[in-house]
Amino acid sequence: MRTTLSLDKDVAARLEQAVKKRRLPFKTIVNDALRAGLSVIDKPAATAVFQTVGFNLGPSLVGSLDDVHGVLARVEGEEHK
Numbered sequence: 001m002r003t004t005l006s007l008d009k010d011v012a013a014r015l016e017q018a019v020k021k022r023r024l025p026f027k028t029i030v031n032d033a034l035r036a037g038l039s040v041i042d043k044p045a046a047t048a049v050f051q052t053v054g055f056n057l058g059p060s061l062v063g064s065l066d067d068v069h070g071v072l073a074r075v076e077g078e079e080h081k
Contacts, residue, residue, distance in 0.1 A: 005030075 007015070018029045062071045 062074050
């Protein structure tokens with residue numbers, strides 16, 4: 001397949017360096033680079049496992065936290081509304 005590409009200067013320079021270093025045709029270098037890049041982007045990104053360490057803080061100082069109204073009344077007084 002024939003196509004025209006507009007390459008950034010830094011990419012073109014790296015391709016030219018690869019041509020000189022590997023002594024292969026420009027077409028081969030471009031195809032190899034595209035294959036390598038496409039195989040990388042086809043793979044799913046690795047996800048880091050996130051873990052937290054739990055600490056026992058003891059019993060709640062305000063009683064049951066399930067009753068938000070009761071906790072606010074106890075901490076701030078009945079005027080918390």
